[in-house]
Amino acid sequence: MAAFARVSGSVGLITLQNPPVNALSAAVRQGIVDSVQRALREPEVKCVVICGQNGIFCGGADIREFSGPMSGPPLIPMIHSIEVAAKPVVAAIEGSALGGGLEIALGCHYRIAHSKTRLGLPEVTLGLLPAAGGSQRLPRLIGVPAALDLITTGRHVTAAEALQLGMVDQVTDRNVTDVAVKFALSVVGKPLDARRISMHSCPHSPDLDELFERTMQHVRQRARGAIAPVACVQAVRAAATLPYAQGMEKERELMATLFTSGQARALQYCFFAQRAIGRWSMPSGARWDTSKPRPVHKTAVIGLGTMGRGIAVTLAQAGFPVIAVENHEKQLMAAKQAISGMLERGAKRRGVTPVLNKITYSRDIQSVANADLVIEAVFEDMALKEKVFQQLSAICKPGALLCTNTSGLNIDHLASQVRNPELVVGMHFFAPAHVMKLLEVVYGPRSSSEALATAMAVGKKIGKVSVAVGNCQGFVGNRMLEHYVEQALFLLEEGATPELVDQALEEFGFAMGVFRMSDLSGLDIGWRVRKGKGLAVPDPTTGQTARVQQGRRYSPVADLICEQGRFGQKTGQGWYQYNTPGSRVGKPDPWVHNFLKDYRARHGLVARRIDHQEVLERCLYSMINEGFRILEDGIAAGPEDIDVIYVFGYSWPRHRGGPMFYAHMVGLPKVLERLEHYHQAHPDVPSLQPCNLLRKLVANGSPPIQKWKEVMKKINSRL
Numbered sequence: 001m002a003a004f005a006r007v008s009g010s011v012g013l014i015t016l017q018n019p020p021v022n023a024l025s026a027a028v029r030q031g032i033v034d035s036v037q038r039a040l041r042e043p044e045v046k047c048v049v050i051c052g053q054n055g056i057f058c059g060g061a062d063i064r065e066f067s068g069p070m071s072g073p074p075l076i077p078m079i080h081s082i083e084v085a086a087k088p089v090v091a092a093i094e095g096s097a098l099g100g101g102l103e104i105a106l107g108c109h110y111r112i113a114h115s116k117t118r119l120g121l122p123e124v125t126l127g128l129l130p131a132a133g134g135s136q137r138l139p140r141l142i143g144v145p146a147a148l149d150l151i152t153t154g155r156h157v158t159a160a161e162a163l164q165l166g167m168v169d170q171v172t173d174r175n176v177t178d179v180a181v182k183f184a185l186s187v188v189g190k191p192l193d194a195r196r197i198s199m200h201s202c203p204h205s206p207d208l209d210e211l212f213e214r215t216m217q218h219v220r221q222r223a224r225g226a227i228a229p230v231a232c233v234q235a236v237r238a239a240a241t242l243p244y245a246q247g248m249e250k251e252r253e254l255m256a257t258l259f260t261s262g263q264a265r266a267l268q269y270c271f272f273a274q275r276a277i278g279r280w281s282m283p284s285g286a287r288w289d290t291s292k293p294r295p296v297h298k299t300a301v302i303g304l305g306t307m308g309r310g311i312a313v314t315l316a317q318a319g320f321p322v323i324a325v326e327n328h329e330k331q332l333m334a335a336k337q338a339i340s341g342m343l344e345r346g347a348k349r350r351g352v353t354p355v356l357n358k359i360t361y362s363r364d365i366q367s368v369a370n371a372d373l374v375i376e377a378v379f380e381d382m383a384l385k386e387k388v389f390q391q392l393s394a395i396c397k398p399g400a401l402l403c404t405n406t407s408g409l410n411i412d413h414l415a416s417q418v419r420n421p422e423l424v425v426g427m428h429f430f431a432p433a434h435v436m437k438l439l440e441v442v443y444g445p446r447s448s449s450e451a452l453a454t455a456m457a458v459g460k461k462i463g464k465v466s467v468a469v470g471n472c473q474g475f476v477g478n479r480m481l482e483h484y485v486e487q488a489l490f491l492l493e494e495g496a497t498p499e500l501v502d503q504a505l506e507e508f509g510f511a512m513g514v515f516r517m518s519d520l521s522g523l524d525i526g527w528r529v530r531k532g533k534g535l536a537v538p539d540p541t542t543g544q545t546a547r548v549q550q551g552r553r554y555s556p557v558a559d560l561i562c563e564q565g566r567f568g569q570k571t572g573q574g575w576y577q578y579n580t581p582g583s584r585v586g587k588p589d590p591w592v593h594n595f596l597k598d599y600r601a602r603h604g605l606v607a608r609r610i611d612h613q614e615v616l617e618r619c620l621y622s623m624i625n626e627g628f629r630i631l632e633d634g635i636a637a638g639p640e641d642i643d644v645i646y647v648f649g650y651s652w653p654r655h656r657g658g659p660m661f662y663a664h665m666v667g668l669p670k671v672l673e674r675l676e677h678y679h680q681a682h683p684d685v686p687s688l689q690p691c692n693l694l695r696k697l698v699a700n701g702s703p704p705i706q707k708w709k710e711v712m713k714k715i716n717s718r719l
């Protein structure tokens with residue numbers, strides 16, 4: 001919908017009305033078409049202002065419409081009719097002008113923005129390109145290099161930057177519609193041709209070919225197989241080299257390919273999944289909209305190792321006062337220095353003052369007595385964490401939320417150490433905690449909905465993508481990861497090399513394959529965990545490293561690598577070799593190849609040829625199978641929660657939507673068939689045995705991912 005009113009005597013004011021973001025639904029587009037026609041028809045109207053209701057200009061095309069047949073007036077002719085209008089049209093922009101919203105503004109003759117506005121063409125993040133003329137008008141307005149940057153990254157710019165780039169004509173702190181109305185009156189009668197962007201040619205850029213080649217190379221490297229960024233470069237190239245009408249034809253062709261692509265579906269799914277996870281629910285029926293968070297003013301972090309430092313920085317940067325506790329003087333001093341450095345570098349990057357004074361350092365755990373929320377981040381050792389929780393229970397004020405940053409220890413057990421177990425939740429940050437966006441908020445059987453609501457609210461305030469998950473070994477992310485890593489190790493036993501496995505995964509779109517990633521994180525961490533679980537031990541009868549542990553196939557290959565002191569990048573050797581310890585560039589290592597040959601010979605294993613397809617199927621489907629088990633167990637509320645965790649915490653390529661969405665795209669019958677095939681070949685690997693929920697979904701005709709919850713409910717209600 002769009003409302004038309006005549007204001008200040010002769011200004012036709014068109015207001016976009018579609019809460020919450022005035023997305024350009026068919027009804028809004030129809031409203032704009034009708035209002036523009038009326039404004040041009042009525043002789044009393046001398047000029048036009050377009051604005052949006054409720055403090056936002058327009059969030060762009062209505063993304064929900066993309067999944068069905070499109071109806072209503074198309075955007076391109078609508079914007080064209082604005083641009084060719086004989087009366088001046090001014091966009092009064094506040095809040096956001098994104099995608100199709102900005103494209104409408106680019107069709108207007110003038111653009112006035114409120115100083116707090118953000119503008120951008122984020123279509124690339126949805127697997128699309130700005131195909132309502134944006135890819136052709138923006139380069140003509142602000143030049144090729146700046147347009148390439150904005151269109152290929154989808155980044156939003158502030159009003160100040162937009163003014164500097166020439167995207168808007170004026171920025172104001174006052175009521176933007178009032179300013180635009182006044183401005184529109186002042187330009188009545190002035191010639192409009194120079195204001196019609198499609199009539200401009202692109203500002204001349206030297207070495208255009210070289211610029212496009214460089215950008216294309218950069219974009220391909222960064223895109224990890226995503227096709228939209230590449231199409232964006234091609235569209236801007238058309239703007240720079242072709243007349244407008246031909247450029248528009250190229251824009252249309254490129255969009256036609258993107259619009260129906262699986263990548264666009266995946267990226268649009270991610271957009272909505274990221275928002276859906278905020279609407280959490282617990283098995284008790286408690287929900288995000290019925291549970292009130294407790295107020296949190298003061299926070300504390302216990303343990304200032306790598307994770308604790310990152311968490312303290314994150315809290316302080318979000319404006320929370322933090323009491324940072326570390327009981328060894330030397331480590332406290334080292335942490336203080338490191339945290340100050342992180343805060344200073346972060347502030348420099350963002351052009352703000354570092355918030356060093358938000359953090360108070362202490363060696364005494366008693367100093368957290370007044371905190372509303374405490375995050376324990378001590379060494380991953382249950383006995384140590386038990387002790388900390390017992391102390392916190394005695395020290396903290398009533399009602400304080402006690403959180404643990406454990407990456408896998410039992411939250412319920414920690415809750416049993418305190419007087420108020422309902423106030424215990426996990427806040428599982430990912431390293432480096434001040435950089436990584438993901439936060440798993442883990443509730444145990446005794447956690448209250450108020451505690452979960454509080455941790456989720458704090459997660460949001462510190463800018464994390466927070467996902468509520470139930471308590472189990474490894475929670476969601478690490479529980480699934482275990483199966484992915486396990487298959488990768490089995491593949492090494494069967495004939496693969498680390499680089500073959502990594503290449504398959506990197507071609508799929510992961511930033512790093514599993515072995516490269518392990519070298520970066522440090523192999524000793526997993527080794528310690530496996531030893532803790534009683535896995536990384538020799539068979540007592542043979543003294544040989546055991547390939548069967550706890551009644552199932554086990555690969556000791558990673559343990560044997562660690563026994564050689566090869567812990568990855570930090571020691572200069574791991575699955576790859578590095579020139580020096582700490583170096584980031586790993587090369588295939590003949591020592592590892594020989595080690596694997598000897599290992600296979602020792603265990604009577606015959607190497608066979610393994611192709612990329614098998615790597616992907618074994619690593620990804622076993623992990624997806626565990627994802628279905630997690631859904632079955634009610635640990636994650638829906639597939640979106642799992643997918644968001646993988647996209648934000650484990651570098652799963654966003655254009656593939658997340659593991660559960662990927663399974664939906666591959667087709668559940670195929671995933672089931674391949675798992676059955678591999679389980680038959682490896683009956684001693686339980687993770688390859690297809691789980692109940694997957695079978696049920698296939699038996700129910702493999703419904704689309706949005707309908708899985710209905711089948712999950714049926715299974716759960718029968719339990």
Ligand SMILES: CCCCCCC/C=C/C(=O)SCCNC(=O)CCNC(=O)[C@H](O)C(C)(C)COP(=O)(O)OP(=O)(O)OC[C@H]1O[C@@H](n2cnc3c(N)ncnc32)[C@H](O)[C@@H]1OP(=O)(O)O
Nearest residue numbers: 021023059060061062063064096098099100122131132275
């Ligand atoms: C062959 C066809 C040719 C067509 C050519 C089309 C060319 C143009 C394409 C486009 O315009 S694609 C859309 C580009 N726009 C965007 O990507 C912007 C997306 N939105 C946002 O970034 C943010 O929502 C916002 C506008 C900055 C507001 O942020 P805020 O944090 O305030 O609110 P949210 O929680 O994000 O959103 C609230 C609510 O609104 C839904 N929503 C937001 N934008 C859209 C949209 N463009 N279409 C449909 N729905 C939208 C969002 O999902 C939230 O709802 P729930 O999911 O929570 O129900």
